[in-house]
Amino acid sequence: MFPTAYLTPVVALIAGILILMIPRLLNYIVAIYLIVIGILGLVPH
Secondary structure (H helix, E strand, O other), X not given: XXXXXXXXXXXXXXXXXXXXXXOOHHXXXXXXXXXXXXXXXXXXX
């Protein structure tokens, strides 16, 4: 079974990477935020 606790960070990482592929200033800011949240969500506390 796939735990839902990992779903949000994975989606955030994927969204962040996709946004970085279409560069605009706001997109960079949002992408960096999503990548950081994704990494922090996947790293054990």
